[in-house]
Amino acid sequence: MSVSSAPYLLPIPNKTTVLNSQQKHQSNKRDHAISLLQNSKTPEELIQLHTLLIxxxxxxEKHAxxxxxLSFASFDNLGCLNYAQKLFDTVDIPKNSFMYTAMIKAYANFGNPREAFGFYSRMLCDQHDVYPNDFTFTYVFSACSxxxxxxxxxxxxAQMIKFPFKFGVHSWNSLMDFYGxxxxxxxxxxRVFDRIESPDVVSWNCLINGYVKSGDLDGARRAFDEMPERDVVSWTIMLVGYADAGFLSEASCLFNEMPKRNLVSWSALIKGYIQIGCYSKALELFKEMQVAKVKMDEVIVTTLLSACSRLGALDQGRWLHMYVDKHGIKVDAHLSTALIDMYSKCGQIDMARKVFRGTEDKKVFVWSSMIGGLAMHSFGEEAIELFTKMIECGIEPSEITYINILAACTHSGLIDVGLQIFNKMVENQKSQPRMEHYGCVVDLLGRAGLLYDAFRVVETMPVKADPAIWRALLSACKLHRNVELGEQVGRILIETEPQNDMNYVLVSNVYAAVNKWEISGKLRREMKVRGMQKTPGCSSIELDGAVHEFVSRDHSHSESQVIYELLHILANHMVQDGQEPMMTIMAEIHGIW
Incomplete structure (x- = not known):
């Protein structure tokens, strides 16, 4: 019996089996592609994956x-953002809220916030009825602010309220942040806060910040006291509000109560003291920061350098510079400017030059600071060379630049050059002279003895001269002993500011310069009759890294008795040498004038 061999027939799969197999294969490919997308580190890798997806x-496939x-839009790179927009506009696929939100986020964070709002508008007009998701409004309000x-x-x-579904607390927080x-x-x-069902600590912080930004510190404090729990941000917002408003006593108390401080807390209080002129207090806080081992950034270093500049605290300024180098803090244009200013005002012009030469990003205010430093040290010709070089580099001088270069001409007696620069500024439509610039010209002419020319400038100015300009001219009258013009200017000053003690003192000094002691004394007596006292002078000195301040008539310094004893000894020596009348010296020692 022979066995016939029948052909082997393959089983024919049904339609469902085929579809499931294809879907599983497609799903595997999609999951693999998405995994690659999530692990991509560079734009070049993304472009390769784009090719693979094609x-x-x-x-x-919407998810892929x-x-x-999102991957392209997440790079902080304008080229990648443009690539993302081309993808969005050219790929023919119905867009969903995830895609729109990705573009809104990208433009809000890295590009053009107006374009971000434009994408939000496109989403609302999309023919496929696309609605915002739970994160869309977070970036929309960020862009609007x-x-x-x-x-x-x-x-x-309004649209957020009208949509027929609820949004998360972060969307409401973003709305409060926008209004703030x-x-x-x-x-x-x-009102926005009261609509939130379960406000979190961020909600409370946005509420406090809203009150602070609108200037309602009482409302901010009430909300701060109502908070069920606070974080370091809550304390810092309240602290910044008090410090910026000049309420340093309240800010300091809050700072001392803080359970935890961050860099912003320290920076806010230090900046607040600098704004009201308490530079020594700012540097005391800086020392406390060092003890607390708080790591500083370029912002607070820049702020502290301004305090060092004001006080002439060279040692502390140097320490800050070394800190920047040691910790690798990025020296941007603002920090370079602060370093140049500090070294210039502390008498280290060579170090200021070194910082300037090492600055890569020389913005206009970096040039201005260096020109100002050279002006301060009477390097007028070098300042003019630097000013010329700046213009050759294509940098347009700012108003501050013109003030500094005119000051350089003043301190170096470069009258013709100074007037030429001022005239060019007048001709330049981009920078029209302000009161400060006219003051520089008056000072320039006055110091050179061209008093009547300076007087004509004041009289023909397109704006009414302020008292500072008249005082500059009066000081020049004293310098050149021109009593006639000094009397005229003095009358104008006293009529303008009858309660300003400085005006009486300056006029009195004009008479004293030509030995008209009787008239000088009469003016001093008139001050007393009017109940005015000369504003006490203040000076400071840095010793072993500590700054000591001295004010006339002040005995608060721990070594004040020794200091006054030494002053008496010096006064006696000067009297014996015939350098100064005894009464004048004793008056200065005791702060009479």
């Missing part, structure tokens, strides 16, 4: 395309 037809779009779009932000607020940044009244922020 070849595998996954480019029209959305991840590719960045270009101060109050009307657009309020429109988004555009300085809307605190009551508006409070």
């Amino acid at each position: 070849k595998t037809s996954l480019i029209k 395309f959305g991840r590719l779009l 960045k270009f101060n779009a109050v009307f657009e932000g309020k429109q988004a607020h 940044k555009v300085r809307e009244e605190g009551i508006v922020v409070r």
Whole structure:
């Protein structure tokens, strides 16, 4: 019996089996592509993956395309952002809220906030009825605050309320943050806050910040006291509010109560003391920072350097410079400017030059600072060379630059050059002279003895001269002993500011310069009759890294008795040498004038 061999027939799969197999293969490819997208580190890798998605037809798969779009949009790079927008505009696929939100976020954070709001508008007009997701409004309100779009932000607020679903607390927090940044009244922020079902600590912080930004510190303090829990941000917002408003006593108390401090807390208090002129207190806080081992950034170093400049605290300024080098802090244009200013004002012009030469990003204020430093040390010709070089580099001088270069001409007696620079400024439509520039010209002419020319400049100015300009001219009259013009200017000053003691002192000094002691004394007596006293002078000295301040008539310094004893000894020596009348010296020692 023979056995016939029948052909082997393969089983024919049904339609469902085929579809499931294809879907599983497609899903595997999609998951693999998304995994690669999540692990991509560079734009070049993303471009390769873009090619892969096109070849595998996954480019029209919403999840894969959305991840590719988000990956490009997440790079802090304008080229990648433009690439993302081309993807968005050219790939023919219905867009969803994830894709729109990715583009809104990218433009809000890295690009053009107006364009971010434009994408939000496109989303609302999309024919596929795309609605915002739980994160969309976070970036929409962020974009509106960045270009101060109050009307657009309020429109988004209204739309957010009208949508038939609830948004998370972070969306409401973003709305409060927007109203705070555009300085809307605190009551508006409070109304938004009251709509939140379960406000978190961020919600409370946004509420406090809204009150602070609108200037309602009492409302901010009430909200701060109501908070069920506080974090370091809560304390810092309140502290910044007090410090910026000049309430340093309240700010200091709050600072001392803080359970935990951050760099912003220290910076706010230090900046506050500098703003009201308490530079020594600012440097005391700096020392406390060192003890607390708080790591500084370029912002607070720049702020502290300004205090060192004011006090002439060279040792502490040097320490800050070394700290920058040691910790690798990026020296941007602002920090370079602060270093140049500090070294210039502390008498180290060579170090200022060195910092300037080492600055890569020489913005206009870096040039201005160096020109100002050279002016301070009477290097007028070098300042003019630097000013010329700046213009050759294509940098347009600012108003501050012109003030500094005119001051350089003044201190070096370069009258013709100074007047030429001023005339060029007048001809230049971009920088029109202000009161300070006319003051520089008056000072320039006055110091050179051209008093009547300076007087004509004051009289023919397009704006009414302020007292500072008249005082500059009066000082020049004293310098050159021109009593006639000094009397005329003095009368104008006293009529303008009858309660300013400085005006009487300056006029008195004009008479004293030509030995007209009787008239000088009469003016001093008139001051006493009017109940005015000369504002006490203040000086400071740095010794072993500590800054000591001295004010006339002040006995608060721990070594004041020894200091006054030494002053008496010096006064006696000067009297014996015939350098100064005894009564004048004793008057200065005891702070009579």
